[in-house]
Amino acid sequence: MKAEQAHVHADRRYLVTGGGSGIGRATVLTLAARGARVAVADIDTDAAHQVAKEAGTNALPVALDVGDRASWTSAAATVEDQLGGLDGLVNNAGITRDRSMARMSDEEWGQVLDVHLRGAWLGCQVMAPLVTAADGGAIVNLSSSGRYGTFGQTNYSAAKAGVVGLTRTVAVELASRGVRCNAVAPGAVDTPMIGTVPDSVRQKWLDTITLGRLAAPGEIANVIAFLLSPEASYITAQVIDVTGGELHL
Numbered sequence: 270m271k272a273e274q275a276h277v278h279a280d281r282r283y284l285v286t287g288g289g290s291g292i293g294r295a296t297v298l299t300l301a302a303r304g305a306r307v308a309v310a311d312i313d314t315d316a317a318h319q320v321a322k323e324a325g326t327n328a329l330p331v332a333l334d335v336g337d338r339a340s341w342t343s344a345a346a347t348v349e350d351q352l353g354g355l356d357g358l359v360n361n362a363g364i365t366r367d368r369s370m371a372r373m374s375d376e377e378w379g380q381v382l383d384v385h386l387r388g389a390w391l392g393c394q395v396m397a398p399l400v401t402a403a404d405g406g407a408i409v410n411l412s413s414s415g416r417y418g419t420f421g422q423t424n425y426s427a428a429k430a431g432v433v434g435l436t437r438t439v440a441v442e443l444a445s446r447g448v449r450c451n452a453v454a455p456g457a458v459d460t461p462m463i464g465t466v467p468d469s470v471r472q473k474w475l476d477t478i479t480l481g482r483l484a485a486p487g488e489i490a491n492v493i494a495f496l497l498s499p500e501a502s503y504i505t506a507q508v509i510d511v512t513g514g515e516l517h518l
């Protein structure tokens with residue numbers, strides 16, 4: 270009888286920011302179901318605990334504000350202590366503060382740039398030394414099809430376009446250590462982040478999506494999990510669009 274093969278993620282160690290909701294939660298559950306140990310890092314500690322519980326014994330809730338360096342340093346110490354290092358990092362945490370450019374405040378601009386762009390930069394900088402997988406390991410950053418420009422999202426579009434430049438540069442800087450870095454750029458995903466979007470706007474989105482529906486969070490998580498795995502060993506510095514075929518770009 271053929272011996273059962275262990276899953277590529279078995280016993281690997283990951284940290285997912287924004288793991289308490291939406292795409293982050295789906296990523297945690299996907300990786301944990303495949304045998305990985307996952308740090309569920311979120312500013313919403315109740316949500317992190319809840320998702321870690323759902324994921325089972327392989328998950329560890331971690332309090333983290335991605336825009337805060339001290340918070341990253343403390344998360345890194347927890348990860349080193351509890352997991353002994355990382356095989357991969359997912360910079361996924363996100364917020365929106367949508368408003369037309371004319372009305373947007375400095376605060377709304379700053380909050381979004383801080384979480385998405387500075388947060389991902391800090392994550393790469395502070396956590397990269399802990400990524401010590403035998404195959405080098407991998408980082409996945411969340412960009413968005415919104416990086417091409419969407420009404421009311423000067424802050425978000427700029428941050429998500431910035432994530433592309435960050436990703437490609439981190440890939441170049443960490444290549445000699447064998448660490449790969451890629452971005453996943455979803456289109457519209459059915460998560461709490463888009464919960465307040467009016468039906469009329471959702472319909473406009475649907476009109477441009479070839480598959481005619483929003484993504485389920487797990488459909489993004491599958492791509493993130495692939496990029497984290499050794500099966501993606503020759504993919505780095507790329508942006509993978511997962512949009513159901515958005516045609517308005």
Ligand SMILES: NC(=O)c1ccc[n+]([C@@H]2O[C@H](COP(=O)([O-])OP(=O)(O)OC[C@H]3O[C@@H](n4cnc5c(N)ncnc54)[C@H](O)[C@@H]3O)[C@@H](O)[C@H]2O)c1
Pocket residue numbers: 286287288289290291292293310311312313316333334335336360361362363364384411412413414415454455456457458459460461462463
């Ligand atoms: N939902 C979409 O349509 C969509 C499309 C493209 C890209 N994205 C990106 O995917 C990522 C996940 O989005 P989602 O839809 O799952 O959102 P979500 O709102 O469901 O979850 C975001 C999570 O991030 C956490 N978070 C917010 N600020 C944080 C901080 N400072 N530190 C740590 N955690 C923080 C929240 O508590 C929450 O658990 C985001 O980067 C988002 O921009 C989402």
